[in-house]
Amino acid sequence: MSDQEATPEEGGEPVAPGEEETRDRVRQFYQGQTVINHFYQRVRAGTVGVSGEGADWSRRRSGPLTEAEITGSRDRYVPPPCYVEAAELLTEGRVRVLALVEPGRSQRRSGKRSGAINLLLTVAGTLVDLSPGYTLEELAARDYRKGYGYLLCGWAADGQDPEVTDFHVRALEKRLQEAEAHLVITGAAHTMPPVRQVTWGQPPPDRILRAYGLTGAPLEAAAQAITAEHIVADVVALARALARGERLDTALDGLEAVARRRVGDWFEQGPNQKQIFEMTAAVFTANLPERTFERLHGRLAAITDSQPHPPEGDAEAAPMPETRRRRVSGDSLLVVERGTDATGIPERRLTFRTYGYRGHVVSELWDRHGARVWEPVAEWLDDIVVEPDVGLRVEIAQGLALLAAEDFPYVHDTFLRPWAGASRGWTGQVVAANTLSWMCLNEGLPAHALRTAIRWSRSKNENVRTTSALAFSGEIAVRFPAEAVRRLWYLVQADDRTSGSARQALVLLFETLTTATGNALAVLDWLDRRVRTESRVGEAARPLLRTVLMVLSARDSDLGTPVAALQLRRRPDSADVLGRLWAALLVNRPYRRTSISTLHETLSCFDERDAGETEVVKALMAALARALPVRECPLLARDFRTYVMTRDLPRHRLEVFLSLLHLFFGSETDPPSHPPRGEL
Incomplete structure (x- = not known):
């Protein structure tokens, strides 16, 4: 089935919560995304089992490559023997589209991306990452800039007829030839279109x-x-x-090969049924309290007609402590970590000895065991996914993402598609969306995650569209921000039933990009373009303006700080677009007071004693003054002055605000000669 088609998905009844409930539900998804952000920061330097080439590399996988990423790719780069052949094909102008492929069906971390970047640098000065969400037809139809090099990592085949594929390949090559541009695609051999391929190898x-x-x-x-x-x-x-x-x-x-071998050795020892299901349960419940694992494993054991512990009264049965010791003793793949819960109470958490064990356990389970294991596990996961435990939802999603690396169609058809349709309620939708986020951290899966979210956004089932909105505010957005903003805006405008969730997801996207990457300009620039091209007025323009207000009013979930302030602090160059967006709100009377409040709260986050932060505030106020119609400047100055005068502000803070108004909006806002009534 083509990704372009919109087909109904199986699922439960449509969910239509109110605005407050929608905000709370979307926040549940963000809790999982926060875990992913912390996880990525912890492992990005090359931890076993995680895709990523180095600590300085961006998570973004679309748009122009940064100088830091290019430098990181060239630093200590050692080309494999096949590099010479690939470079000759590009530099001699014999090919414009080149595929670097793995010889098998796997997507190993074999340096294809670094190789592609170094190859493109021999023929182009500017490099651009293309989203793997592109179909071959879309690649052939898009514009390419003269002399640019384009990189498309982890692309997956469209599944079109060979004749249609050949037509699009010829069209793609023609467009690149006309633009004097080059495109390098990486992936497994069976996913590549019929273009010139070079089988990638390893350097000595x-x-x-x-x-x-x-x-x-x-x-x-x-x-x-x-x-x-x-x-x-x-x-x-x-x-x-x-x-x-x-x-x-x-x-x-600490190498991945060692983890793979140790996991293989454990399975070669011939574990019994109880141990197999215990290990399978750990895949989806790792990092949870040990007592939670035991409870959930007990439910799986009940499904498989086995017992997790001997019945009471059995004189020869090992007591519970011995069961726990056996689970983590000797050459076990599991270990208990001691720590504390959110309230400071000591607790034991069951996890894998090394993170890489988890993915290799999934591979072994999938390769060695069929329906006898996975049918009861599927029933068990469908049962426990409705539990309210946020940590459990995160771990189920991570386990499914690892399983998707073995067989994505199975994971999609068995879990993601029905859960996205709310067959297991809102928690199932959250887990489905979080699974797509985790998939983005596994090499070879981002394309599947992105295309799945795109396909869901076109579904006739409103629950599936809502799940798509969640997915586009998570790791997919971090990897492909421009695509995420476009899809969410499409969902905002699509219909009234999903617009609320999509709008909340767009707000969450602003927070996700700011906190995860420090750069949410993709959201701000998109809204700015919509505002500047908006031809509707009055009530018709309110959906757009309300969305802008919600974005500028967003607060960081952990600190409660206005996200706009975090964005300004990390990217001072966003002052211009933020100034224009606030101006668009301030000239609309229904939004004026609330907009003044959000602007004041944002400015209050900056320290006037810090010269750098003072310059950021001045840049924002200057941008706002430039964007406002001349007749609005004194009106805004009056209203803003009235607002800050009624706040319980220290004298020096009040004087700072009034000085800003005086500096940018005229003399009518001179600071008062005495404190206002009720102040100080």
Whole structure:
């Protein structure tokens, strides 16, 4: 089925909550996104099992590549032998579209992205990431800039007829030829269109080690320890660890290949049915309190007609503490971490000894076991997904994302599609959307996540469209912000039944991009363009203005700080667009007082004693003054002055605000010679 089609999805009855309830429900999804943000910050430097080449790399995967990302790709880059062939194809002008492919069906971290960036730099000065949400037809129809290099990582085939595919490939090559541009696509061989392909390989490990400064005996010892099972990411991680001064045995122990081998060894020992289901339960409940794991595992055991613990009164049965010790003893893949809950009470959490174990356990379970394991697990997950525990929803979503790397159609058809349609209520929708977010952190899956969210946005089922709105305010938005804003705005305008959720999701998108990346200009620029091109007036214009007001009024979930202030602090160049958006609200009387309030709260976050922050505030006020019609400036100055005079402000803060009004909006706002009544 084409991603362009809008088809009904199975699911429950349409959900139409009020505005407050909608806001609370959307916040439930954001709790899961917050976990992903913290997780990414913790593992982005190359932790086992996570896609990502280095701590300085952007999570964004669409738009112009940053200088930092290009520099990071070139730093210590060691090309594989096939690099020469690929470079010749591009530099000699024989091909305009080149695919770098894995020889098998997997999407390993083999350095294809770094290779593609270095290849494009030989023929282009400016590089642009393209969204994997593009279909081949859309790629052939879009415009390309002269001399640019375009990168499309993890692209998945459209599933179109060969004749149609060939037609689009020829059209794509023609457009690139006319623009004198180049496109490099990466992915697994079976997902590539019929363009010139180069099978990607690994560079010699000793060259990677030398690139990190290893020589002599340390180099020789490390090179001998590397085997065929070590992927490029393993070798790079080893080189970095040794360059930091770690011991060879310690550095080797943390590699993904070791985790894969240890998990394989555990399964080779022939675990019994109870152990298999216990390990499967851990995949979807890791990092939760041990007692929560035991309760949920007990429900899975009941489905499989096994018992998690011997019945009471059995004299020969091991007591509960022994069961717990057995679970984490010896060569077990699990471990108990001691910590405290949100209230400070000590608790034990069951988790995997190494994060990478979790994904490899999923691979082994999928490869070794069929319906006998996965049918009861599917029933169990469908049962427990309705629980209100936020942590459980996050872990189920993460487990499903790992399973999607093995068989995405199974995960989509069994869990995501029905849950997106509210077959398990709102919690199921939240988990479905969070699963797409987790998929974006696994190499080879972002394209599936993005295309699924796009397809859901076109569904006839309003619950599915709402789930799509949630997904587009999460990690998909961090990776593909422009696509996310377009889709959410489409949902805002599509119909009244989903516009409320989509509008709240757009607000959440502003917060997500600001807190996760420090750059939400994609949202602000989009709204600014809509405001400037809006031809409707009066009531017809209110949906757009209300959306702008909701975005500018958004507050950070953790700190309660206006998100606009965080955006300004991290990106001072957003002052111009924020000034224009506030001006659009302030000239509309129904929104004037609320807009003044949000502006005042945003300005109050800045410290007037900090020269840098003072300049940011001045830039915002100057942008606002430029954007306002001349006749509105004294009116705004009067209303803003009245507002701040009624606030319980310290004298110096009041004088700062009045001085700003005087500086940018005229003499009628001179500071008072004495404190206003009720002040100080």
